[in-house]
Amino acid sequence: MGAPSEARNVLAITSFRRLWISLSLSSLGDWLSLLALMSLAVVFTADAAPLAGHLAVAAVAAIKLAPSVLFSPLVGALADRLDRRWTMVGADVVRGLFYVSIPVVGLLWSGFALQWLFIASLLAEVVALLWTPAKDATVPSLVPRRQLAEANRLTLLASYITAPLAALLFAALASFNNVLGAFVPSLANPEADIALYLNGLTFFTAAIVVGTLPIPKHNPGVSAASPTRDGAVLRSVVSGPRHTGGTALGHGLVIGLLTAVAAGASVVGVGRAHVEALGAGNGGFGVLFAAVFGGAALGMVAGPRLLKKFSRRRLFGLVLLLASIALLFTGPVWDMVLSAVLVLVLGFASGVAAGTGLRLLDVAASATAGTVSEESAHRERAFSFVHGAARLTFVAVAVLTPVVAGLAGDHTLPLGGELEYQLWGTGIVLMAVGLVAVVLSAVAHHLVNREDPEAGPGLLPELFAALRGVDPNAGEGDGEVRTPGAFVVIEGGEGAGKSTQVRDLTVWLREQGFEVVGTRQPGATKLGMRLRGILLDRENSHITPRAEAMLYAADKADHVEQEILPALRRGAVVISDRYIDSTLAYQGAGRELETEELREINRWATQNLVPDLTVLLDVRPEDGLGRLGGPADRIESESTNFHERVRREFRSLAEAEPDRYLVVDASEPLEKVTRRIQKRVRSLLPDPVPSSSEAVTGMIPIINDED
Missing domain, CATH: 1.20.1250.20 (MFS general substrate transporter like domains)
Structure with a gap:
């Protein structure tokens, strides 16, 4: 949503x-x-x-x-x-x-x-x-x-x-x-x-x-195409796989997503007969049905907020495994309450896997596109393929599982003496599907995490660090900087309106009683001004991509030490026009440098200072560049493909960390964009007037000029 x-x-x-x-x-x-x-x-x-x-x-x-x-x-x-x-x-x-x-x-x-x-x-x-x-x-x-x-x-x-x-x-x-x-x-x-x-x-x-x-009214044959009217479900399943990225990541995501669908469909297929064996009847079937679908809905909503410091790829594999194990144990359980709990776990884990997997699939599909229009087409076809394959998987599993359960039949296993264990055909099917799901989850986890740039030093250390809310990639004493102030960054492509929003947000917050520092990168310090002149001068076209990246990192190091950290430590709100994400987008995607190397360099240069909120003003390159007045600088004069890669990387970064980002359509009216940013920023900040002061001022009588 x-x-x-x-x-x-x-x-x-x-x-x-x-x-x-x-x-x-x-x-x-x-x-x-x-x-x-x-x-x-x-x-x-x-x-x-x-x-x-x-x-x-x-x-x-x-x-x-x-x-x-x-x-x-x-x-x-x-x-x-x-x-x-x-x-x-x-x-x-x-x-x-x-x-x-x-x-x-x-x-x-x-x-x-x-x-x-x-x-x-x-x-x-x-x-x-x-x-x-x-x-x-x-x-x-x-x-x-x-x-x-x-x-x-x-x-x-x-x-x-x-x-x-x-x-x-x-x-x-x-x-x-x-x-x-x-x-x-x-x-x-x-x-x-x-x-x-x-x-x-x-x-x-x-x-x-x-x-x-x-x-x-409409004219027949002229209306917009419908996914169901033109047979897109079947066609997308046949033609869509190549749009999922064509990589181990794309293949692993598809396997994992379809595994989650199959696990839920098996509960729907044999659930009514299974609860009959449990003596629960229609009420029990309703509970199981609600557990699998309600759990999935909760999982999709909670997924982005779950273990924020943990690699999304590893999270995808782990919740898939959790869902598969829950299904595996649902089969042999005799108790209706425990069965409902296990199915709820299955639904929730599947929902987290679906929400996480679709976000990762969006990034994988976009990575194969060369232009913005190709990116949109790849993403649409990738999602059409997954949606169509998921529907076919759900139908096939829901239809076949009760047939297999009937063929398997019920069995009584002697346990010695007068003890015996009743194993129903439905339980056999649930265990079999669960076992297959465990294997497929392991395969999906391996493919998705084969090359994970977000992964920490190890699965368990990263998981335990994420449970404590600590960055697993940071060493001892080298975690994110915590300060009493608030750090907000405005990002976006050329002509997105960043400077305008920094100015308006600064004025608005000052009117609310906050100490605000509005700044920009590069150019906020004496060193930064000199670096800005070097970096943006069109005469300096000889600067190599690596040298350019290091100059931007030098500006950030000086900027954070001289301006940002002192302001944050005294409790001010810092609003910055650009930060690390611009380096990842412009030098990483734009100049095609290794993103993780740039991330490490900039993490060190900024002392691991992470913004509380990053606002991405999303605008099409042709629209943003058309807004610029005056001669273009060295970065603005780059090709349209360069700026398309930059925009794509910005959006990928935002999709990877949805809780830290606010993505705003910069083509909307200026007032609407400003209101959205103000609403999100205000929710991060404390009341500028302490409650104790409000109690005192509330006792002071109002003096009118007329008095």
């Missing part, structure tokens, strides 16, 4: 907000139907052979999950010819009717109940194939182009965040099954029937909401 403020801005658009509510209701209905149908499949086959129950669950999973992946291209052309609003309204109404009909038909014609469950589910999913491309094409017509990316993230959130909500609702219904059974006629099980009735209600409500939306 983007920043919370960006999400609020998009949801402030009334038409999109109402569409988002409708999408959330439809997604809630989809998840409720999956839970209810899997439960009914188990109930309807309770008196049949064990294999029949597993096959019924596999059939439900295939009917619910496979059509959107495999058959959407067949109806894509038809969907594009229909009115979007009424396609979505009609699809929601028809789906609601199909799901409501399942318990009704089961009550009236019990012998046809299981068959109608499969038929109605399949027809509902076929209708959904028309609904999905209409939804995908509607979003761009309701939000401005610059907010489209955030709008797409919100629609994706609506699709998945409702899964744990549906599971908790289903578990709550199961806890009142005796009460519900007294009021609701039911052939099989009242909570599943009520879930399907609620499912229909959510679809009907979603249809009413969409029916009131001002969705503009």
